[in-house]
Amino acid sequence: MAELTHFYEYFQPTHYNIYLDINRGTKQFSGRTTITGNAKAEKIALHQKYLEINTITVDGTSVEFTMDNDHDAVRFSVPKTGEVTIIVDYKAPLTDSMMGIYPSYYEVNGEKKQIIGTQFETNFARQAFPGIDEPAAKAKFDLAIKFDEQPGETVLANMPEQKVENGVHYFDTTVRMSTYLVAFAFGDLQSKTTTTKSGVKVGVFGTKAHQAKELDFALDIAKRSIEFYEDFYQTPYPLPHSWQLALPDFSAGAMENWGLVTYREAYLLLDPDNTALEMKQLVATVIAHELAHQWFGDLVTMQWWDDLWLNESFANMMEYVAIDAIQPDWHIWELFQTSDVPSALQRDATDGVQSVHVAVEDPAEIDALFDGAIVYAKGARMLVMVRALLGDDALRKGLKQYFATHQYGNAKGANLWAALADASGMNVGEIMNSWLEQPGYPVVTAAVENGKLTLSQQQFFIGQGQDAGRKWQIPLNSNYAAAPKIMADRQVTLGDYAQLRDENGQPFRLNQGNNSHFIVKYDATLLQDILDHLSDLDAIDQLALLQDQRLLAEGGQISYADVVPLLARFADSHSNVVNAALYQVANNLKKFVTPDSAEEKHLQALFDKLSAAQVARLGWTPQAGESNDDQLTRPYVLSAALYAKNAAAVASAHDLFTANKADLAALPADIRMFVLRNEVKNYGSAERFEQLLTAYRQTSDASYKADIRAALTSTTDPELVQRLISHFEDADTIKPQDLRGWYRGVLANDAGQQAAWDWLRNDWQWLEDTVGGDMEFTTYITVTAGIFHTPERLAEFKAFFEPKLNTPGLTREIKMDIKVIESRVNLIEAEKAAVNQAIAQA
Numbered sequence: 001m002a003e004l005t006h007f008y009e010y011f012q013p014t015h016y017n018i019y020l021d022i023n024r025g026t027k028q029f030s031g032r033t034t035i036t037g038n039a040k041a042e043k044i045a046l047h048q049k050y051l052e053i054n055t056i057t058v059d060g061t062s063v064e065f066t067m068d069n070d071h072d073a074v075r076f077s078v079p080k081t082g083e084v085t086i087i088v089d090y091k092a093p094l095t096d097s098m099m100g101i102y103p104s105y106y107e108v109n110g111e112k113k114q115i116i117g118t119q120f121e122t123n124f125a126r127q128a129f130p131g132i133d134e135p136a137a138k139a140k141f142d143l144a145i146k147f148d149e150q151p152g153e154t155v156l157a158n159m160p161e162q163k164v165e166n167g168v169h170y171f172d173t174t175v176r177m178s179t180y181l182v183a184f185a186f187g188d189l190q191s192k193t194t195t196t197k198s199g200v201k202v203g204v205f206g207t208k209a210h211q212a213k214e215l216d217f218a219l220d221i222a223k224r225s226i227e228f229y230e231d232f233y234q235t236p237y238p239l240p241h242s243w244q245l246a247l248p249d250f251s252a253g254a255m256e257n258w259g260l261v262t263y264r265e266a267y268l269l270l271d272p273d274n275t276a277l278e279m280k281q282l283v284a285t286v287i288a289h290e291l292a293h294q295w296f297g298d299l300v301t302m303q304w305w306d307d308l309w310l311n312e313s314f315a316n317m318m319e320y321v322a323i324d325a326i327q328p329d330w331h332i333w334e335l336f337q338t339s340d341v342p343s344a345l346q347r348d349a350t351d352g353v354q355s356v357h358v359a360v361e362d363p364a365e366i367d368a369l370f371d372g373a374i375v376y377a378k379g380a381r382m383l384v385m386v387r388a389l390l391g392d393d394a395l396r397k398g399l400k401q402y403f404a405t406h407q408y409g410n411a412k413g414a415n416l417w418a419a420l421a422d423a424s425g426m427n428v429g430e431i432m433n434s435w436l437e438q439p440g441y442p443v444v445t446a447a448v449e450n451g452k453l454t455l456s457q458q459q460f461f462i463g464q465g466q467d468a469g470r471k472w473q474i475p476l477n478s479n480y481a482a483a484p485k486i487m488a489d490r491q492v493t494l495g496d497y498a499q500l501r502d503e504n505g506q507p508f509r510l511n512q513g514n515n516s517h518f519i520v521k522y523d524a525t526l527l528q529d530i531l532d533h534l535s536d537l538d539a540i541d542q543l544a545l546l547q548d549q550r551l552l553a554e555g556g557q558i559s560y561a562d563v564v565p566l567l568a569r570f571a572d573s574h575s576n577v578v579n580a581a582l583y584q585v586a587n588n589l590k591k592f593v594t595p596d597s598a599e600e601k602h603l604q605a606l607f608d609k610l611s612a613a614q615v616a617r618l619g620w621t622p623q624a625g626e627s628n629d630d631q632l633t634r635p636y637v638l639s640a641a642l643y644a645k646n647a648a649a650v651a652s653a654h655d656l657f658t659a660n661k662a663d664l665a666a667l668p669a670d671i672r673m674f675v676l677r678n679e680v681k682n683y684g685s686a687e688r689f690e691q692l693l694t695a696y697r698q699t700s701d702a703s704y705k706a707d708i709r710a711a712l713t714s715t716t717d718p719e720l721v722q723r724l725i726s727h728f729e730d731a732d733t734i735k736p737q738d739l740r741g742w743y744r745g746v747l748a749n750d751a752g753q754q755a756a757w758d759w760l761r762n763d764w765q766w767l768e769d770t771v772g773g774d775m776e777f778t779t780y781i782t783v784t785a786g787i788f789h790t791p792e793r794l795a796e797f798k799a800f801f802e803p804k805l806n807t808p809g810l811t812r813e814i815k816m817d818i819k820v821i822e823s824r825v826n827l828i829e830a831e832k833a834a835v836n837q838a839i840a841q842a
């Protein structure tokens with residue numbers, strides 16, 4: 001919206017004094033905010049939302065003001081430009097929206113309790129105090145908090161507490177920082193603390209509903225991550241402490257508030273004695289991500305939200321760089337290859353997707369920017385390409401320079417490219433702009449034409465796409481020296497293929513290591529050559545090969561029926577990444593079969609064939625001292641065996657359930673979900689169902705909760721499906737932050753899909769009221785589109801969502817998701833017969 005201006009142009013705060021008096025009982029707070037700053041004009045505006053302002057004084061004189069709620073503003077005049085001091089007195093409600101200042105609810109020993117916390121990114125600081133709520137408007141903050149305090153409660157903020165006077169907690173003045181990074185919290189908390197080598201205090205805080213040992217893992221990862229970043233960035237951690245706080249109600253995954261990082265409980269606290277390795281790795285990367293932001297994002301901040309990628313893409317890459325350095329035995333980049341890479345390649349192939357860098361003004365559109373697959377995953381992939389081109393020495397040198405130049409200030413993408421160019425002598429910006437500014441990515445076709453090895457690039461689409469003639473500068477990472485380092489042209493010829501093959505002595509390959517954001521379509525000759533030497537490829541290159549074949553099939557460039565016979569060749573791999581790619585293809589075949597049909601039986605037989613030897617090798621129970629690969633592979637093959645209805649697998653899972661009936665939480669976390677799901681699906685009863693639902697309500701272990709959810713949503717009993725859905729809006733059972741997983745689970749269940757879909761359509765308004773202010777809202781649409789695959793559902797989806805196309809923040813998602821379902825429906829129609837034939841023969 002063109003009418004929106006940045007308020008910072010008219011008033012530039014240098015210092016805030018914020019006093020808040022918060023009452024949990026009445027769900028109200030009152031505040032007095034004193035802002036000193038430089039007025040550039042006589043008519044100025046401050047951001048505010050839901051604030052009931054009593055008075056505003058400027059330099060001691062009360063002024064008239066106008067509320068402009070459409071623009072989240074209060075407008076007034078100052079008597080003169082230049083330095084002014086503004087005092088605003090106000091009150092406001094505490095809302096349950098998980099934005100601004102908000103309560104988190106939980107229970108300890110049956111007693112209901114609350115923690116108050118904050119979430120100010122992107123633009124919710126204005127719900128707590130008036131000010132210039134824009135990332136470029138950096139200032140220093142003095143925070144003073146009073147609340148309905150009970151004995152033993154803890155108060156946390158960005159900076160250490162300075163003093164308590166008359167029940168008011170005063171905190172040290174912050175460094176110069178953006179409003180969206182201000183944070184505080186209070187409640188009845190437990191904690192563990194330690195100190196880094198350089199003297200930074202590190203702490204982990206959570207409610208007393210958790211066991212104390214659940215804080216240990218995070219404390220260790222946080223401490224070592226900060227030590228790693230201080231060394232890697234060659235820039236000290238800028239604050240005296242780094243608190244990590246788990247909040248029972250939390251909208252995003254975590255939030256990098258400077259010095260007081262907040263997390264979903266599931267992403268911070270875990271039982272060190274019984275948590276799957278994959279979950280530990282995930283939690284570690286979340287912590288490392290937020291701590292990467294303490295420099296990249298907090299110390300140096302994007303100028304405006306269009307450069308959000310600067311923050312998120314960078315932190316998303318650094319989480320892997322950091323964990324790889326502090327926990328090398330995890331091979332954490334494999335997780336990048338099985339999570340971020342496929343999600344980026346999938347979403348970025350749909351026409352209409354956003355580019356990593358997006359122009360944005362409307363606040364409603366800012367939240368829609370947080371597209372995980374693009375701004376986080378694709379952006380990280382982009383920076384992985386930069387890192388591979390530059391090498392770590394130049395990267396670190398460039399970063400040090402970047403922090404030194406822009407610390408306590410703001411920067412744009414061009415500033416980062418300039419620092420990296422200085423350090424490396426490479427024109428990084430020119431190479432990266434093709435990836436940053438353009439949506440989508442290329443498929444590089446490698447073919448032997450008239451005896452010549454030829455490469456060409458073209459944008460890759462899944463579903464209908466309009467070729468806009470886009471071209472990328474592609475780091476090829478070929479194993480043949482004849483291939484250019486960067487392919488900038490639409491087409492290149494590398495020379496006589498027979499001669500090149502002879503000279504190189506190995507099959508021709510592109511994108512070794514799968515670090516560049518493109519896929520490869522080899523012609524039949526080149527592909528056969530690679531397949532003939534499959535065992536020469538390392539695990540990630542095998543994953544990339546399978547993944548590219550899958551995407552080419554999704555995009556209609558090859559037939560899915562040709563991919564099916566390849567699967568068996570990978571089935572005995574001991575690598576978890578190869579198994580991840582293999583079962584991603586196999587699971588994608590499920591959409592081609594009708595439930596309870598002969599075709600489904602054939603697919604189940606294929607799953608059985610693929611998994612049988614691995615199930616026999618690995619068994620159900622994790623062995624002490626087994627490799628990470630084995631631990632991470634077991635879930636894929638057990639899941640496959642259960643889908644195959646393998647009688648021995650079903651019986652083993654049932655036996656494990658029976659043997660552990662008294663304490664199901666104690667089942668090994670790696671296999672617990674499969675045991676519980678098998679039980680609900682094949683041996684379910686209403687009694688068992690209620691027992692698990694009660695366990696879900698009572699446990700504070702997020703992994704166990706997720707396992708119970710997966711089990712309960714797989715019930716085939718229509719009455720139990722209805723019972724589940726009746727709890728969707730019951731926050732005492734399912735917190736709004738966790739609802740999407742439940743909805744998705746029931747929707748993906750053939751026996752539950754109709755009921756879940758009816759619920760979404762009937763109660764859309766409730767959903768919007770409950771999570772509508774929130775970045776997660778649009779993902780309910782994404783999740784639905786990820787499952788639907790019939791013409792009937794497509795028609796219903798369109799009928800429901802097309803009338804909402806003009807809702808700010810939803811437009812792009814609805815348009816893209818219609819394409820996503822359409823392309824899937826078309827693919828199934830075109831390929832169903834051939835795919836099922838290939839499955840029957842495999």
Ligand SMILES: [Zn+2]
Pocket residue numbers: 256289290293311312315
């Ligand atoms: Zn982030």
